[in-house]
Amino acid sequence: MKTTRRDFLKVAGVTALGMAAGAGSALAYSKGAYLPHYEHMAPGHEHLTAKRWGMVIDTRAFHGEEDFAPLIAACHKEHNVPTIPGKQDVKWLWTDSFHAAFPHNHQEFLAERVHHSRYLLLCNHCDNPPCVRVCPTKATFKREDGIVMMDMHRCIGCRFCMAGCPYGSRSFNFQDPRPFLAEENPAYPTRMKGVVEKCTFCTERLAEGKMPACVEASEGKIVFGDLGDPDSEIRHILAENFTLRRKPDLGTSPSVFYII
The missing domain is CATH 3.30.70.20 (Alpha-Beta Plaits)
Known part of the structure; x- marks a missing residue:
């Protein structure tokens, strides 16, 4: 099957997005593994909150x-x-x-x-x-x-x-x-x-x-x-x-x- 330049670019784009998502997940895991004091990590059920x-x-x-x-x-x-x-x-x-x-x-x-x-x-x-x-x-x-x-x-x-x-x-x-x-x-x-x-x-x-x-x-x-x-x-x-x-x-x- 003949692959056009447009088809190739589509596949390359999807692959790049997948790799970026994987890298993002790996980075998030790395940060999350470092401890629960990062803002993006979910607090516990009894967490204390404040405006300031x-x-x-x-x-x-x-x-x-x-x-x-x-x-x-x-x-x-x-x-x-x-x-x-x-x-x-x-x-x-x-x-x-x-x-x-x-x-x-x-x-x-x-x-x-x-x-x-x-x-x-x-x-x-x-x-x-x-x-x-x-x-x-x-x-x-x-x-x-x-x-x-x-x-x-x-x-x-x-x-x-x-x-x-x-x-x-x-x-x-x-x-x-x-x-x-x-x-x-x-x-x-x-x-x-x-x-x-x-x-x-x-x-x-x-x-x-x-x-x-x-x-x-x-x-x-x-x-x-x-x-x-x-x-x-x-x-x-x-x-x-x-x-x-x-x-x-x-x-x-x-x-x-x-x-x-």
């Missing part, structure tokens, strides 16, 4: 590193965050001084407690995140519920997001972090050399109907909820307490608040 997730940290309830330690340990254990002594500082949750955390809020007559306290720091999940704008591969993106995410598969290690983040909330893996895990959590993926990572507001736990690990470990010192719901607990707390946000004058609109 936010957090309030009551700094008055923390009196020293011993109060922060269980929260940091819970976060880092949950997400396989390594401890690499003398090498590099990979962190999702950490503490720092008032002047480092709130450099734009210096006041001459601050209370001694405020001056000398430590403050719990993490990704601020900004409503206007500069890290998203500067990422050339869209490896970092903001979900509809306000959570700023990292897709490790798309990250090329350029670290533009780290330069764009005014909060120092991102860490780069200069070497393979896996050998430095004291105890691996098999439910959460480990990372590899050459990618950036950060707090995700525990999207994998929200998908299972659970609060973020640090919130659960805080025993009431941290409140997590829907900033988009005027009747939510977090909105009532914000209405009743004076709070600060980190570097709000930069226009990023952070979703993490601190009761001082």
Whole structure:
């Protein structure tokens, strides 16, 4: 049977479409295998939802590193965050001084407690995140519920997001972090050399109907909820307490608040 040029092009087109679909499926599987914290993956039946997730940290309830330690340990254990002594500082949750955390809020007559306290720091999940704008591969993106995410598969290690983040909330893996895990959590993926990572507001736990690990470990010192719901607990707390946000004058609109 004689095959015309038109027939050949039709067959080639169908074949190309089939190969593209197969490649797309393979890519989706690869991403899906990496964990349930990607936006396209279906959450569980008891998943928690919000218009815009936010957090309030009551700094008055923390009196020293011993109060922060269980929260940091819970976060880092949950997400396989390594401890690499003398090498590099990979962190999702950490503490720092008032002047480092709130450099734009210096006041001459601050209370001694405020001056000398430590403050719990993490990704601020900004409503206007500069890290998203500067990422050339869209490896970092903001979900509809306000959570700023990292897709490790798309990250090329350029670290533009780290330069764009005014909060120092991102860490780069200069070497393979896996050998430095004291105890691996098999439910959460480990990372590899050459990618950036950060707090995700525990999207994998929200998908299972659970609060973020640090919130659960805080025993009431941290409140997590829907900033988009005027009747939510977090909105009532914000209405009743004076709070600060980190570097709000930069226009990023952070979703993490601190009761001082």
